[in-house]
Amino acid sequence: MNSKANKKYTVMWPTIFIAPFVICFLIFNLYPILYSFYLSFTDWSGVGEKVFVGWGNYVRIFTKDKTFIKSLWNTLYIMILGFPVSIFLGLIIAAFLSNLKKFRNFFQTINFLPYITTPVAIGLVFTFLFDWNTGVINRIIEAFGGEGVNWLGNAKFAPLVIGFMIIWKCTGYYMALYLAGITSISEDIYEAAKVDGASTIKTFFKITVPLLRPITVFIVLTSVIYALQLFDEPNLMFNVSTTSIIGGPDRSCLTMVWNFYDVAFGSTARLGYGSAIATTLFIIIVIISLIGMKFMNGKEEN
Amino acid sequence: MSRFIKGFSYLFLIFISFISLVPFYLMLTMSTYKTEQIFKGLPFFPSDYLGTNISTVFQSNFIQAYGNSLFISSISMAVCVLISAGVGYAVTVYNFKYKKFLKTFIMLTMMVPTQIGIIGYMIEMRSFHLTNTLWPMILIWFANGFGAFWMIQFIEGSLPLEIVESARIDGASEPRIFFQIVFPCIKPGILTLCLLIFLWSWNSYLVPLVFVNKANLTTIPIFIKGLANAYRTDYGAQLAGLVLATIPLLLMFVCGSRSFIKGLTAGAVKG
């Protein structure tokens, strides 16, 4: 009817409200990635001229650079060690908590504590817990007559420690998300299940879990993206002194982003090659995200 | 059966909570020890060195780092939440041409790993002449994909459109509706996002690692990391600093834990 007033609500105000986000995203998030993409075709240490090398950096990543391939496997390995357990535990804790009347807030806050702890602190405390010679864990093992394990110095165990660190840290966050989801499931559904005589366990698997599917998809997707960018935890764990080895023992905890950081800002300043690693990483993450989004959209159509 | 499950769930929760607490508790007790003593015994009980550790921390640049971190996190949080809420509001309240596209776009931005563009970001900040300021560590939070996605979910789920319409009939302008009418309605969502963005930017490590190259730009994580002078790691002082650094987060979450879960509930339901 009144097209002028209409335009105000379909063009002007939406633009005003959305523009800050889009503009900031383009300037501070997208442009840097595109610029990195451009740099990935050069050989540049930040000093002197950029030398154009075409696909050279990418060829090196996939044919010669064993460190990159290793960092890829390391990342996937740590991801598989940590996140499934963490998500599962989060779900279980949330399920238990939702049944509680007393102490719910108390448990909830305590289990959320690890998530707010600064990664620097986590790194420090965990090196203290898992140290071969003086660590608490080994003292306990020895007290029970076992032999101390070189958790942090052995390439077999170090990723396990990082995995445990992730479980310890993230479980509370997933718990909070699941708890929120469970709280929002209508009581009527449970009442109906009770009337039908379904057991608690059956109700949990037949009703709660399927209804939580959207949250699970959300959690899985965000944690995969988080895992692929893992850097803080392993870096803070294994970068404690000047003589520390990059990537932990035998580089077993060198994640992709740590490798990227090391190439670009760590032991060398190869910004061109670092950009190529970043771009590769970016593509991997986007592919995984797109697959994940298919899942998310799939559920909406249902 | 049900009683058994209840008993078991209490036990299980106590066990898990114990594991959650131990490292946190150790952080507290270890901060009361002299570094040399930490490795000699099990520091399960507090010692008497906290004062010295804290004064070591304060003798160095701690207050500056604390101030910088608070500044970075507060500005990042405020701007990010405002921008995100704007997007959520627009998507919920208006009908416009590229709405569906925009929603997909925002979902995509959530997947974009921001820290991976840091090389380009560094060069960009250089051309803006911002490399010697705190801004590089703030600007990167402004357009946060997660934040925008979150606000869309939350506002779509919890804002009754009638309120907006009746306000319009009353002649309120759009910004007024947004700030004075919608904001109070979506308070739990705003609070939750505030907490998360504050937390993430407070603990952020990689970006400051690249951008902090002056003592007066340092942030808490970088500062604590640097408390280890090159050859002697002052564990005790580092931990004392970390305890102090965790206090604001702890306060925020303890105070806001109820609305935090509430906010999560409304935002996460639809995933």
Place this chain on the structure above:
Amino acid sequence: MKLRKILTWGLASMLAATSLAGCGNSSSNADAKTPTGQESNAGGQQNTSGDAGSDVTTITYWGWDTNWYEPMIKAFEKDHPNIKIEVTNVAYSDYFTKIQQAIASGSELPTMVQQSCTLIANYKELGVFEDLTQAPYNVDPNKFFDFIKDRAMTEDGKLIGIEQSVSPSAIAYKRDLAKEYFGTDDPNELAKILSTPEDYIKYGKEVQEKSGGKTYLFHSGGAVAEWLYFADSTDLQNGKTLNFTKKMTPVMDLLVQMRDNKVVDTFENGTPQANATYAGDSHIFYPCPNWAITYYIKANDPDGSGNWGLMMPATGGYSHGGCSIGITNTSTDAEKAAAWEFMNWAFLTQDGVDVAKSEVEYYVPTKEFYEDASYASGEDPFFAGQDIGGFLYGEIAGSIQLPTPSIYDQTVIDIRDLLATAIMSDGSMTVEKAIEKGLEECQNRIMDDSIVIE
């Protein structure tokens, strides 16, 4: 409920207050290109008089060794009220890339840069340093000890920095443990007993047996590898060839033997846990450069005065670490002049040299000061009256030979640490396996395909 409200408000107002403070702070940082009135975090003292006079020159310095720069700058600023030195502490491991980053991101380089000797060849390539042999500096490299005078010099004769200190290294030991297991705490007698590298294995085994497995000769494989590696003066790089195998095999060979015979404990070098062993009684010997006396021994064993000794290693004296200080050519002339005033004071004049000696126990590599015999030598009570200075700067410094620096020094050193840890943590790791792994690491980390790695 009420409490919660109060807490929330308190927190909010705290946030607001600090944000405002932080805001003022950061904007003034951004605007002020020459922040004359700023507090130097070196001494923590405020220069209140500096604000009034506009003739104060502020220069910047990035450093990792607080022990050196804090007292030096404090003493210098006291004598030179017209110069302020603003320090940023940068971790040793990040230092070089922070410099590269500053160049890449266009942020200001510090006026003075501390150039680690393991990266000196890389610093030469940057091309951002003043040539100190030219006016107005006119430094004559022949003033310095012969073995060290070319280290910071480029192939075309530019001197990019002055060495901060000579870094002669020996082996430190705990006297009480030496007496217990070797029957003597005299450095010369100990050096006679342990006169070849194999002796360490022989006696290390004995010490293990006597102590029932509790006491080791050394605490960390990394520390031992570091010592053995630096004690070898073979050049790492010959033209386009990297002599990795030749340089690393003897080091790793001895380390494997030491591991198998439990001569060396399994601490990881440089970690807090490892540093705590200095004050313990399970490890006798520590490879010890001059700077480690203050940084490691005194810092970690403050109550150990009188219980330490310093002896000649079986490998002979060697040089470990050290760094030079250079002036960046991006600085203004006034900054360069002020920086030079500091360096001249610190390395070439009696006042500064005396401060370095008395506060940090650093001895400059400038030959003329040693003409006064009492400069370096003297009894050291921490070492039970032993003449540490005379030993390190006379006997050891006189015998040091340095390999030619390579731009791959730091890369190979990193790999050496990786291999040392791998050997110590995996009892089945042989020398051959370690070298093979090392070669693969070299291939991965060295981008230049024209370099032949052997």
